[in-house]
Amino acid sequence: MAVITISREYGSGGSDIALQVAKSLGYEFVDKNATDGVFRQYGLTKFDDLYSSAPNIFDLLNADNLLLISMANEILEAVAQRGNVVILGRAGFAVLGSYADVLSVRIQAPFSDRVQRVMAQQGLADLEAAMEQVKEDDEVHRKYVGRFYNKEWDEASNFDLVIDTGSVSSEMAVSQIVEAVRALEQKALGADAVTTASIEVDPVLADAVTKVLAHPLPV
Numbered sequence: 671m672a673v674i675t676i677s678r679e680y681g682s683g684g685s686d687i688a689l690q691v692a693k694s695l696g697y698e699f700v701d702k703n704a705t706d707g708v709f710r711q712y713g714l715t716k717f718d719d720l721y722s723s724a725p726n727i728f729d730l731l732n733a734d735n736l737l738l739i740s741m742a743n744e745i746l747e748a749v750a751q752r753g754n755v756v757i758l759g760r761a762g763f764a765v766l767g768s769y770a771d772v773l774s775v776r777i778q779a780p781f782s783d784r785v786q787r788v789m790a791q792q793g794l795a796d797l798e799a800a801m802e803q804v805k806e807d808d809e810v811h812r813k814y815v816g817r818f819y820n821k822e823w824d825e826a827s828n829f830d831l832v833i834d835t836g837s838v839s840s841e842m843a844v845s846q847i848v849e850a851v852r853a854l855e856q857k858a859l860g861a862d863a864v865t866t867a868s869i870e871v872d873p874v875l876a877d878a879v880t881k882v883l884a885h886p887l888p889v
Contacts (some may be wrong), residue, residue, distance in 0.1 A: 671753030672854050673772045673866050674847065675762030677823070680807035681784025681791075683843075684777030684834050685758060690844045692756040695851060698883055700749050701758040706747050739818050744872070748879045751869040763828055764819035770863035773854050775847055776829040779836040811869040 672692065678684020685701070692699035745764045749755055750772065757766070763774040779787075781804065789800045808824075815823040827839050831850050833843045861864065871879075 671771065672851050673750045673753065673766060673769070673850060674756045674775060675766055675772060676756060676758050676775045676777060676847075677761075677763050677829070679779060679784060679824075681787040681806050681841050682779040684779045687777055687833075687835075687840050687843045687847070688756050688758040690816070690840070691847045691851075694844060694848050695754070695756070698749075698781070699758070700755055700883070702760065704882055704883070705742070705745050705749075705760055705830065707882040708748075708878050709741065710873070711882065712741065712875045731779075744875060745879070747869045748875045749883075750872045751864040751871050752879070752883075753866065754795035761815050761819055761875070764815055765823045766866065767828065768887065769866045770859050770864070771854065771865040771867075773831065773847075774829045775850075775851055776824075776826070776832045777843065777886045778824070778832065778834055780834075783836045 674688075674697070676684060676688040676691070678688070688701070689699055691697070742760065743765050746757060746760060749757060750766050750769070753771075763776070766772045767774045767845070768809055779800075784804050785797070785800045788794065788804060789797070792800075794800050812823045815821050821828055831847065833846060835843060
């Protein structure tokens with residue numbers, strides 16, 4: 671059993687690659703739609719608990735961001751604990767990268783290539799607008815990971831495998847990731863290795879994850 675986290679630059683083709691990897695391996699695929707679905711079920715329960723125990727509404731509001739990040743991390747850990755899963759985005763590499771059975775992958779491409787892909791995918795004719803979209807998305811992810819996880823979103827050393835789709839086809843990228851996963855699955859882990867199987871998951875959260883993944887939204 672293994673867990674794959676895939677971080678990707680906007681316009682790199684990483685989303686499609688992640689989905690194809692999951693299909694090739696027969697793994698569950700977890701993206702924003704899935705995690706948001708769990709959030710809607712589990713998050714409401716958690717917010718209700720916090721609201722009933724907090725002294726006043728201002729304490730709830732002040733704790734908002736940290737609570738959301740904490741819940742997001744719990745959701746990723748609950749998903750990872752199931753094993754055999756591909757997690758797209760959501761700072762998965764930062765949350766799960768320390769576990770021995772996790773393969774952290776980054777999909778990137780030259781800026782100009784990404785801009786051209788975005789223009790083609792969205793039917794844009796304005797080069798400047800497309801460039802701004804790509805720059806803005808990069809900045810949002812960079813700030814999010816840096817602020818809440820104190821890690822560099824685009825630092826290669828944070829990943830086990832970095833693939834540049836400016837020089838590697840999507841098919842080759844999928845093959846490289848699948849090969850790396852097979853190698854990880856066959857790797858003998860030391861007795862002191864900490865894996866995602868050791869993660870303790872709240873039963874309510876586990877139930878929410880099971881229900882959402884049993885009926886995934888269309889990708």
